[in-house]
Amino acid sequence: MAGHQRARADRSLVVICTAAHLPPATAWRERAAAVRAAGSPEVVADVVLGRWFTGPYAAAHPDGLARHRAMIAGTASEGYAGCCEAIADLDVRAGLPGIAAPTLVIAAGRTRRSRRARTRDRPGGPRRAL
Numbered sequence: 001m002a003g004h005q006r007a008r009a010d011r012s013l014v015v016i017c018t019a020a021h022l023p024p025a026t027a028w029r030e031r032a033a034a035v036r037a038a039g040s041p042e043v044v045a046d047v048v049l050g051r052w053f054t055g056p057y058a059a060a061h062p063d064g065l066a067r068h069r070a071m072i073a074g075t076a077s078e079g080y081a082g083c084c085e086a087i088a089d090l091d092v093r094a095g096l097p098g099i100a101a102p103t104l105v106i107a108a109g110r111t112r113r114s115r116r117a118r119t120r121d122r123p124g125g126p127r128r129a130l
Helices: 025-038 042-052 055-060 062-073 077-089 093-098 116-120
Strands: 013-016 103-106
Touching: 025 042, 025 077, 042 062, 055 062
Parallel strands: 013 103
Antiparallel strands: none
């Protein structure tokens, strides 16, 4: 939105645990197909949790992990699959240079999916890794 609707994000912007492009598209389409075939996102819940949480964190917080698993499993199948397909086609990197607002990019440092390296595709401006 900030790259296409600059007036709506002219003061500041915060993006958390995301990226302008999340390849490979085939993996997202396969996940959507698996959810539809099973009739529930529960079929991918454990894989997703493995990407969101490190092993040591998951072991130390089983109740929190169970809540997140229930959230994933309880999501409407078609909604989850549709989001997977939207992410498969997502590539907004070309719009990043057009974002003029000061932007804070927050990314996890230890999970498999959202490494600090993903912050390289981000709006211009100063960088600082914490």
